[in-house]
Amino acid sequence: MAQDKIEKPEKEWKKVLTSEQYHVLRQKGTERPFSGDLYYNKEKGVYTCAACGQELFSSDTKFESGTGWPSFSDVIASDKVRLQEDTSHFMRRVEVVCSRCGGHLGHVFDDGPKPTGKRFCINAVSLDFKKKPE
8 A cells, every 4th residue: 555645845845855766766866877876786576766765666576678777577566656658758648646745756668578468667866665574
């Protein structure tokens, strides 16, 4: 079940996020491909929203897509994200948004691996990582 929604004025988000996180999460920006540390992460654990901490993706669903952004075949639970139409930049895409804080995470495409066939292409800067205890 999704946690309670978090709503803050933009000036509050600017205080708690880095300028790059704010640009991506609050202004629907995109980081440069291959620039995020979590793109290269191979550890086991859970990827969370960098803005609110909600658990979003398991390392078990992360795969190498070659796109330059962390890619996942599924979310931890369907209520953790909202999918909405994005027609910016003269394209039709499906935007992935954190259901708890409304932060822009990335986009989802229908060219991922089985069994879901989905590729959640997520900005690394919009994520944090909680390593699985050994």
